[in-house]
Amino acid sequence: MTRSPVFPYPFLSSLSAGNWRHLAACAGADGEIFFSDDQAASSGAQRLCDACPVVRECGAYAEEAPERFGVWGGMTARQRGWNPAGVRNRGRRGEAA
Numbered sequence: 463m464t465r466s467p468v469f470p471y472p473f474l475s476s477l478s479a480g481n482w483r484h485l486a487a488c489a490g491a492d493g494e495i496f497f498s499d500d501q502a503a504s505s506g507a508q509r510l511c512d513a514c515p516v517v518r519e520c521g522a523y524a525e526e527a528p529e530r531f532g533v534w535g536g537m538t539a540r541q542r543g544w545n546p547a548g549v550r551n552r553g554r555r556g557e558a559a
């Protein structure tokens with residue numbers, strides 16, 4: 463799958479994502495690592511997030527959207543409570559099941 467060479471999440475441009483995405487540490491990164499099933503690739507994506515100045519904004523966006531797949535805000539979909547089928551396996555993050 464081809465993704466934007468500038469930002470791994472080109473579809474954000476059509477959403478009210480604010481201007482935070484222009485500061486994303488993943489700008490220019492290979493978007494595939496953000497949506498890979500491979501642990502090493504996901505870890506690489508999360509390392510980019512660790513250095514990202516808009517990690518909180520990105521995570522909040524992913525929660526609100528909601529984004530069911532991929533690394534957002536430094537967390538994998540599983541860490542955000544989604545199973546591989548894109549179904550939330552518990553309540554919103556931080557809530558009891």
Ligand code: SF4
Pocket residue numbers: 483486487488489507510511512514515516517518520521533534535536
């Ligand atoms: S937190 Fe991660 S996925 Fe979100 S904008 Fe920053 S680098 Fe990209």
